[in-house]
Amino acid sequence: MCQFKFLIVEDELSTLKQLEGLIREDFPESMIDIAATAVDGREFLRCASSEGRPYDALILDFRLPQEMGDEAKVDTSLSREARRSGHPMLVAQITSYANDQVIEEHLQKTQIEQPNPNCFLVDKRMHDWSVRLVGKLRTFLYGRHILREVDELFGDGAGFRAWGRGRNPSSGGLPGGMTHRLATLCRIAEAHWNDLEVDVKQRIRDILEVDESESSTKPKVGLLLEDPWIERNLSNPSDGSP
């Protein structure tokens, strides 16, 4: 299971409930903070950053009141705040006014001046906007989680040699011994294979064995798909097999 941290900033109650429901359904273990104004949203961002527990994803209404009672206007302060924090997080900006001149200008400006592949627009006028949103979230969040785990477990001088039963929980890093961390990595890779970007899939193939022979179903991912001795004994039957 993966625990992600979300911030939703949305002043329209029905949309807020819909977004919260989507996240809870697709990311059931996750923590969700909710704000209705830009000021509250910025405060959540600052607190999370100062506590060292930044958000994994922000879902922002493009038009927000600064404070309760204010008129909702295009707000770009939250995405700027997220960028300033320096933490890699996905920023989904939702709007029903994608043709609004101010929004268009903001998007053009950010794409040209500070392109950010982790920032994208969700046009609520599209009938499948929620599916697209959840799809992007899955791709980004599970992909990043897998790459982090791969680096922690298999990177230079990493966990596979240094952890396992002997790992000292006070030494920092993510919890869990090698047995379950490896199992979790394989399980998440299998479960979310179809959500992952091509380069993430390739990284997994580089590190683990992936059986995609049954293309209609999920692949099987493991450190070993089978005992390497089987292959060895097939090529050399006299070689010490039991």
Place this chain on the structure above:
Amino acid sequence: MDREKFVKSIRRLSITLESEHFILRYGLRNPREGKGLGPDGVANSVLVRSYRNSLETLYQTMTRPPWNRQAPEVGTYGKTIVYICDIDYPFTGQFRAEDAPFIALPSRSREPTNEAALRRAAAEAIHEAVHVFNYSKRPFAEAFSAKWQWFDEALAIYLESYVLPGNHDYFRYMANWVDWLGIPMNDWAVEYQACFFVQYLGPELANQVWMESEEHETPLQALQRLAPAKRGLEFAHPDKQDLFASGYSMDCYFLRDHASVCFSPELCSRFGDRAVVASGSISRDAPALIFEGKLAHLACNYFRVYPHRGVDRLRIVMRPGAGSQTKLKAEVAIAYPDFHRGKVTTLLAGPAAHSDGSRSAEIDDLPSHDLNHVVIVVTNCHLEDATGTYLSESFQIEVTAH
């Protein structure tokens, strides 16, 4: 880790030692003939035989009462494969094509003495073989297995000492359990340390929790369901005798008391007594001692009170931050000079009109001579709620002496 190196290492293991239920693949660092395997090879077969003996002992244990486990899942060879090669720490993996577990154990050890190396090897083999047995009920590939990770590790560490009494290799994880304050029992950061909770449950109930749990139950949910039926006690309850607070948390303070299920004088000799949050002495009619704290779910804090001579009676009040909705529990126990436990008193809620949730107790029969101190054990009996949220709660303790 370099997976390719791991696979290459496995392929180079040229010797097979087969026992009744395991196939151990290994190689020699310095064979009499041919190429040596360097760090992938064992110095001699003593280590391998130690592994084999421990694996088979665990197998016998798990397939007999009170565990009564079925034979574990096995692959092509009908036995569990064990690789012995150059990994610093062992693990249990799975052959994904066959959905059968395998074990990887180290070919060498950094323990400073041969005795320590063999003790560790024996414990590690037991530990990994427990994962192999547990795998049958909760295969790694199933999403819900993640919820059982901490209980799987706790069982594996517990069985090290159950199968090998006197082998204290698991003490290497226990310093944190002794020193840290108020860590939730099911926190993944202390999954090895939860072995003491499993010890408190005992083998029957611990095994029933694993084996009789329903597919989508968490360990805590299984405990809530099974504890009343199997033990006649709630698992964790602020107002009733329960396993977690009145049982385990209290018991684990008195590690030097023979009557404690978690009796472990060697652990105390090695690391000292469990950490207390605060201590204070108090005289008759002196100003009250005040302790404050905040406690995560399924965690406990200890406070010590040293009554001066002439104190006949203590009054202890706990004021929980959550008021009448509190899930906190406080119990007071007499600790004698040899650290065995005396009378235990539970702080009780006042009449219903008392809406602040405070609980209190009068300890009016303090031993006049043999008393060492009084320990106040505060526990948070909150379990995961419907939204999957765990709650922390603050509290204040007031102690007055008369």
